Amino acid sequence: MAEKHGALSINSDNIFPIIKKWLYSDHDIFYRELISNGCDAITKLKKLDMMGEYELPEGYKPRVDIIVDPDAKTIQFIDNGVGMTADEVEEYINQIAFSGATDFIAKYKDKTNDDQIIGHFGLGFYSAFMVADEVHIDTLSWQKDAKPVHWECDGGTEYDMQDGTRTEVGTCITLFLNEDCLQFCNEYKATEVIKKYCSFMPVEIYVSRANTPETQTILASEKLDSDHVIEEVKKEKEEDPDKLKITKRPELINDTHPLWTKNPSECTKEEYIDFYRKVFMDYKEPLFWIHLNMDYPFNLKGILYFPKINMEYESIEGVIKLYNNQVFIADNIKEVIPEFLLLLKGVIDCPDLPLNVSRSALQNDGFVKKISDYITKKVADKLSGMCKTQKEEYEKYWDDIAPFIKFGCLKDEKFCEKMTDYILFKNLDGKYMTLPECLEVNKTDPDETQEGAVDENGEKVEAEVVEDKSEDSAEEEKKDKTIYYVTDEKQQSQYINMFKAAKMDAVMLTDRIDQPFISQLEAKNEGIHFARIDADLTDAFKTKTSKKTQEELNAQAEKVEKLVQKALKNDKIKVKIEKLKNKKVSSVLTVSEESRRMQDMMKMYGGGMDMSMFGAEGETLVLNANHPLVTYITEHEDDANTKMICEQLYDLAKLQNAPLSPEAMTKFVARSNDIMLLLAK
Numbered sequence: 216m217a218e219k220h221g222a223l224s225i226n227s228d229n230i231f232p233i234i235k236k237w238l239y240s241d242h243d244i245f246y247r248e249l250i251s252n253g254c255d256a257i258t259k260l261k262k263l264d265m266m267g268e269y270e271l272p273e274g275y276k277p278r279v280d281i282i283v284d285p286d287a288k289t290i291q292f293i294d295n296g297v298g299m300t301a302d303e304v305e306e307y308i309n310q311i312a313f314s315g316a317t318d319f320i321a322k323y324k325d326k327t328n329d330d331q332i333i334g335h336f337g338l339g340f341y342s343a344f345m346v347a348d349e350v351h352i353d354t355l356s357w358q359k360d361a362k363p364v365h366w367e368c369d370g371g372t373e374y375d376m377q378d379g380t381r382t383e384v385g386t387c388i389t390l391f392l393n394e395d396c397l398q399f400c401n402e403y404k405a406t407e408v409i410k411k412y413c414s415f416m417p418v419e420i421y422v423s424r425a426n427t428p429e430t431q432t433i434l435a436s437e438k439l440d441s442d443h444v445i446e447e448v449k450k451e452k453e454e455d456p457d458k459l460k461i462t463k464r465p466e467l468i469n470d471t472h473p474l475w476t477k478n479p480s481e482c483t484k485e486e487y488i489d490f491y492r493k494v495f496m497d498y499k500e501p502l503f504w505i506h507l508n509m510d511y512p513f514n515l516k517g518i519l520y521f522p523k524i525n526m527e528y529e530s531i532e533g534v535i536k537l538y539n540n541q542v543f544i545a546d547n548i549k550e551v552i553p554e555f556l557l558l559l560k561g562v563i564d565c566p567d568l569p570l571n572v573s574r575s576a577l578q579n580d581g582f583v584k585k586i587s588d589y590i591t592k593k594v595a596d597k598l599s600g601m602c603k604t605q606k607e608e609y610e611k612y613w614d615d616i617a618p619f620i621k622f623g624c625l626k627d628e629k630f631c632e633k634m635t636d637y638i639l640f641k642n643l644d645g646k647y648m649t650l651p652e653c654l655e656v657n658k659t660d661p662d663e664t665q666e667g668a669v670d671e672n673g674e675k676v677e678a679e680v681v682e683d684k685s686e687d688s689a690e691e692e693k694k695d696k697t698i699y700y701v702t703d704e705k706q707q708s709q710y711i712n713m714f715k716a717a718k719m720d721a722v723m724l725t726d727r728i729d730q731p732f733i734s735q736l737e738a739k740n741e742g743i744h745f746a747r748i749d750a751d752l753t754d755a756f757k758t759k760t761s762k763k764t765q766e767e768l769n770a771q772a773e774k775v776e777k778l779v780q781k782a783l784k785n786d787k788i789k790v791k792i793e794k795l796k797n798k799k800v801s802s803v804l805t806v807s808e809e810s811r812r813m814q815d816m817m818k819m820y821g822g823g824m825d826m827s828m829f830g831a832e833g834e835t836l837v838l839n840a841n842h843p844l845v846t847y848i849t850e851h852e853d854d855a856n857t858k859m860i861c862e863q864l865y866d867l868a869k870l871q872n873a874p875l876s877p878e879a880m881t882k883f884v885a886r887s888n889d890i891m892l893l894l895a896k
């Protein structure tokens with residue numbers, strides 16, 4: 216070939232400064248680009264062999280070698296793939312590759328960081344100029360009678376091309392690093408970066424250092440042709456096997472058949488766990504996993520692991536690694552992977568992804584949306600399947616996966632729909648129940664409540680004869696669909712006891728995510744209503760009363776309410792007088808579910824707002840007409856001690872509901888002493 220000097224066919228005069236500066240932070244991707252070009256070239260050669268157009272030489276082992284040379288400040292990428300003829304270099308490197316890079320940069324150079332290109336795909340061969348001042352290509356095509364080609368370019372817009380000296384089919388690309396990028400020819404740095412991007416590429420990749428002083432000892436019987444023997448190792452004993460000291464062999468970096476490329480039926484539990492540990496450096500075992508394997512309508516493979524977590528969702532740190540044909544693209548691309556799945560750990564390989572587009576373009580891509588929906592569906596299918604067929608296992612994992620599933624339900628409507636019946640709730644006895652099961656348990660059965668009523672000692676409670684049945688069936692129905700819940704087992708223990716005594720059930724919802732989660736369940740499932748265990752005293756706690764008696768109690772309550780409001784200097788508090796089955800309880804505080812949720816929300820979003828202004832809003836003091844103290848105040852409204860009894864009854868009820876404020880506590884202690892003094896008189 217006549218020596219050729221030419222100008223690269225580009226529009227921009229000075230593309231290199233842009234390439235070099237562009238996205239400074241991760242310009243280590245040149246490793247990925249050049250290695251994947253080498254892998255592609257090998258794949259092409261194997262295809263030619265399969266089609267009968269080329270015959271691979273005896274003992275052909277496809278491989279890409281990366282040789283770093285800190286002395287010469289070079290990195291070489293050597294592959295035994297198809298190679299290129301002079302015409303191909305002309306076409307693919309001088310023209311196409313360059314125009315590709317030009318287009319790419321023209322498109323993205325003004326983009327800000329919030330619209331990054333995914334993994335900067337498509338920069339290709341010219342990414343080499345991000346780190347190198349000069350690049351050489353030495354290549355020999357597979358084609359019959361092809362001549363080797365040498366190409367070089369010193370980072371300007373001109374190149375030189377002439378006959379080369381390469382004797383083996385394949386390509387060697389040599390980068391002469393610029394002074395700012397010398398770290399890349401450090402063997403350890405190179406290994407680190409290549410492991411990041413190329414750990415699962417489909418062709419064996421080896422890293423070595425030119426003229427390395429490092430050595431290793433091998434059995435003489437295991438010597439390879441490529442080994443450079445330094446000396447024979449002296450035997451300590453006659454019977455020792457022959458050993459050789461050789462120059463350190465190139466290190467194999469990757470696993471060419473990662474687990475996700477295998478058929479799920481061929482993978483063992485140990486393999487899944489090993490793979491998890493290796494990829495995520497997590498010594499803990501994952502709880503379980505989902506192997507995704509799909510060919511149609513798009514190609515997608517991957518493994519999603521549910522890691523062992525026990526905290527609230529904010530502190531869970533998942534990572535989903537995205538691959539394109541076994542080439543690493545990036546971690547946690549939320550445009551492709553549903554956001555809530557980013558709490559998991561896993562790998563997803565999707566060769567069909569359009570990667571040379573920006574993130575915002577990906578987000579609006581219908582195809583990408585389908586991929587994301589598919590992943591969500593598979594996860595929901597796995598979970599619901601487990602709940603149906605391996606309930607015990609599912610219950611065992613529940614506490615760990617609950618925050619994740621609840622977060623998923625909040626973030627993804629479809630996931631929520633699919634999962635609603637497979638959400639578990641732990642009841643007062645620590646038993647797990649699904650939503651439909653929870654709705655069954657507290658159904659009011661009038662005979663049941665009347666006949667089977669017991670007090671806290673398990674003693675049967677006499678019910679009053681009821682003349683007229685409740686006419687308000689709508690209200691009854693609402694109560695049927697109410698699920699009571701506990702947010703703090705200790706604080707709400709008094710209510711829990713009452714529930715247990717009345718043979719009623721409640722569920723534990725103690726995580727922060729539970730509040731928004733139950734609001735969502737209510738919004739999506741008409742009629743379902745959640746109420747904290749202290750929100751209301753249902754009929755199950757009360758002895759049945761006739762309408763007439765109830766009216767009398769209401770009239771008394773009206774009077775006592777005024778008394779209590781005056782004593783507490785709080786005109787918002789409501790008072791009810793009920794006949795509670797448990798005769799030992801004098802007063803109970805209930806807090807309206809709506810007001811309490813409102814207050815909780817204010818606390819969450821209200822920042823420094825003064826919460827005392829919302830004070831006792833929604834509080835109802837329920838006094839037990841079956842308790843002598845309550846009878847006393849209803850009969851002695853004007854008595855000197857009534858005010859003090861009212862205050863004490865309120866504080867006692869409050870104490871069982873929430874901690875007293877410091878001021879209220881001081882008063883409570885002083886008053887308790889006063890009451891004891893009265894006893895001492």
Ligand SMILES: Nc1ncnc2c1ncn2[C@@H]1O[C@H](COP(=O)(O)OP(=O)(O)OP(=O)(O)O)[C@@H](O)[C@H]1O
Nearest residue numbers: 252253256298299307308312337338339340341386
């Ligand atoms: N090591 C190689 N062996 C053989 N041909 C190569 C090699 N490297 C590059 N080429 C040729 O040069 C072309 C341009 O390479 P470049 O990396 O710029 O883009 P690409 O690989 O086609 O696409 P991209 O990297 O954007 O996915 C390739 O398509 C290929 O034909």
